[in-house]
Amino acid sequence: MSEPAIQLKDLKLSISGKEILKGISLDINKGDFMSIIGPNGAGKTTMIKCISRVYTNWTGNIAVNGKDIHKISQRELARQISYVPQAEGRSLPFSAFEFVLMGRYPHLSPFTSVSGNDKKLVEEAMEMAGVLKFRDRRLNTLSGGERQMVFIAAALAQGADILLLDEPASFLDYKHQVQVMQLLSRLHRERNITVVSVSHDINTAIETSRQIAALHNGSVIFNGTPEQTAEPAVLERIYDTSFEFTPPPHRPLPLITPGGKV
């Protein structure tokens, strides 16, 4: 068994005096597809941002591919991990191609410019995400779903074998939700990319991922397979609310909906 892709040991982080992460220890294996679930404010986004070193003032230990990330440069880390932030309306005046090309940054030195190979890899990534047709469109003119696919293409162009995503399919219409999840499954299957995805959609999470970890109030309170997750007691403990389980005829796992009448 090789070392885990990501290994967190006693990860703690406080933001303006409030302890957000209270000692997270978690192993994510190479080639895994892990969903991180949990209620709002559990620390899911914060944890992902620590791993990609958007946040730097945490304590504890984070190792990526067996290396302490404090001991490698930000560039070196970016060659191993790419990150797709939560989709939000930030103003991005760049064309889709320009934006995806920025994904090649960790492979460039300040003294070299973009090579033909970089451009080829960018076009491949855009092709794979189905956004090559938006090549010269400005990101501001794309729909939320189209833009999310461009963001994933940019992360792909980075050439890392670990992909962190923060709610990649939230706020998207059904077509784009399916496109995003299909693309992630394909990357995982065909390119053996380790996918770590924060999700609020339990049904998609148990259907697509191989492993599910749950955060609650800054700690990991559950880590198991989709089958182990799809249990009333487990989900109630994670979300502090009850769920209804509908066994569908053609699926191995039940359809899970929140209980309680509206």
Added chain:
Amino acid sequence: MNKTIILSLLSIGTLITLLFAPTIGRESIIPLSSLWNDAGSMNADILQNIRIPRALSAFLVGSALGLSGLTFQAMFRNPLATPFTLGTASGASLGAALYIRFGLALSFIGINGISVASFAGSMLALLFVYGLTRVKSGFSTATLLLAGVAVSFFFSSLIMFIHYISGFTNSFRIVRWMMGSLDAAGYSVLFDMLPFVLIGIVILVFSSNELNLLMTGDDIAASRGVNVNRVKKRLFVAASLMIGGVVAFCGPIGFIGMIAPHICRLLIGPEHRSLIPATLLFGGTFLLLCDTLARTIIYPVEMPVGVITALIGGPFFIILLLNKKGSLEL
């Protein structure tokens, strides 16, 4: 239009302006050829020792202000950022005002005292704002900008106080200094400013990828491999040197630092590898044109160039905005 074509056109425009602006002047039009046909004459002397260094200085100052505005706009992801947002202009003005009020007559390794005083003032303002970010970690960009505005107002009040306790002559000199002017620009000023601006330009040129990424947000930049804090520090130093260096000699010439980057974005797009050279050329040429007007428009007096920049730049920019499809974004 292709970016290469736009950059070539800008370069040609710059070259033409640099060649012809010095020939135009208050007294007469002196053709460049007098430099070699008429060497030693008074005309050749005016051209060589007054108008050419002044034209080059105007270009340098315009480039520096445009580029530092560009840097702050990208770093703060704020289209309203200018070179003077963090209080540089008021810091420099305070230094100059103190110098004038107390009638100091110092000089420092051959550089005149008022420049040293205003350079010190601008650095003081920048260090103060920067220090704030060190005292309290997790300072947001919005807080930094607000701190800059607060420092500006604080210094401006001190300047008003100095006005109040100054006599008419000194008060007038302070006002004139604050309007910004290139009338002192000879070779010595040109060469004093040059190192500051050159260091700044070199740092910026090698940071164009980082500037692009910072514009997408600190989180994306970090996840792509940018050491955000270190890069921001480097850019802050580059912009500060350029601003401090030129403001010390020419006063806070306004408007150009905010508008030149925007005009170039409208022309060539937001990508910094082409935006930086475009802003360098456009900012320089624009200020050179403004200064040529300032020198000649109300013969025989000379107007402070700071009066002209916004007077011409404002309407020009609004016309561009109205003609542009969509809205202006960073």
